[in-house]
Amino acid sequence: MQKIAIIGATGMIGRRILMELFERSYVVTAISRNPSELPGSTLLIACEGNVLNENVVAGHVLGLENDVLISAINPDPDDLESFLTATLNLVKIAEKAGIKKLITVGGAGSLLLPDGRMLLESENFPEEYKDIAMIHKRALDIYKNLEGKKFSWINVSPAATIAPDEKTGKYRIMTDEKVVFDAEGKSFISAEDFASAVTDLIEDETIHNQRVSVTY
Numbered sequence: 001m002q003k004i005a006i007i008g009a010t011g012m013i014g015r016r017i018l019m020e021l022f023e024r025s026y027v028v029t030a031i032s033r034n035p036s037e038l039p040g041s042t043l044l045i046a047c048e049g050n051v052l053n054e055n056v057v058a059g060h061v062l063g064l065e066n067d068v069l070i071s072a073i074n075p076d077p078d079d080l081e082s083f084l085t086a087t088l089n090l091v092k093i094a095e096k097a098g099i100k101k102l103i104t105v106g107g108a109g110s111l112l113l114p115d116g117r118m119l120l121e122s123e124n125f126p127e128e129y130k131d132i133a134m135i136h137k138r139a140l141d142i143y144k145n146l147e148g149k150k151f152s153w154i155n156v157s158p159a160a161t162i163a164p165d166e167k168t169g170k171y172r173i174m175t176d177e178k179v180v181f182d183a184e185g186k187s188f189i190s191a192e193d194f195a196s197a198v199t200d201l202i203e204d205e206t207i208h209n210q211r212v213s214v215t216y
Contacts, residue, residue: 002067002202005029005060005099007051007090010037012164013105014072016195018044024199029064031057052082054089054096061097068202069094071104080135087139094151103201106140106155108162108187109133111179111213119160119179140211156198157213158189165190171197173212180215189214 004021008014009030021028022043030038035046047060051073061069071090075083087104094102109120110133119125120133143153160179171193174180181187197214201207 001026002100003027003029003065004068004070004202005031005064005066005097006070006072007031007049007057008072008074008105010034011072011074013158013162013191013194015039016164016191017070017072017198020195020199026202029060029066031060051086051089051093054092057089058093058096061093061099066097067099068101068103069097069099070198070202071102072198073105075132075135077132080131083135084138084142087142091142091146091149094153095149099151101202102151102153103198104139104143104153104155105198106157106211107133107136108157108160108179108213110137110140110177111157111160112177113179143209144211146209152208154201154207154209155211156194156201157211158194159213159215160187162189162191162194165192167192167196168216169193169196170216172215173197173200173207174215175207175210175212177211177213180213182216187215189216 004026009018029045031047031049035048038046049057110118194214
């Protein structure tokens with residue numbers, strides 16, 4: 001079984017990914033600015049580190065022989081540009097640590113509506129989230145422009161709305177970059193099912209170097 005490193009495991013989504021990794025018996029290196037906030041587990045190796053210091057993080061990922069790196073970090077609303085620095089650092093970390101796969105949590109704002117517009121361009125998209133959605137898009141563009149890397153990358157977007165809810169075990173991983181709405185016009189995924197889908201991608205050998213989304 002592969003060893004997994006994760007950054008951002010104390011956030012709403014990251015913590016659920018971490019729990020899903022434990023459920024599937026992965027040995028996990030969790031790298032956090034506040035490792036004391038991580039839950040206890042015999043499967044967990046907690047390390048202190050900040051993605052803005054790629055040498056420290058790369059040292060943990062490489063030294064503990066991880067095969068896959070998952071990032072569930074969120075943009076800082078007060079310093080959105082730092083998310084792009086973090087994205088570039090994730091690429092450097094993946095290269096220095098020699099991992100096989102980089103899986104990152106992205107945003108839904110740049111998914112496409114039926115009319116071809118991005119979700120963030122719709123009239124109903126909350127104004128207060130547009131800048132965050134755009135920084136996620138710019139980070140995605142960094143991944144899409146990568147060439148000649150030895151690792152593969154997957155950027156995973158949730159449905160239009162993601163929140164803690166029931167774990168159903170029923171979800172779809174979509175590759176067409178479109179928003180999927182149900183019969184009532186809703187686009188939703190629980191954070192629990194999203195975490196399951198992200199974990200599925202660790203062993204998935206069919207998806208490489210692309211953005212996917214998770215929906216019901």
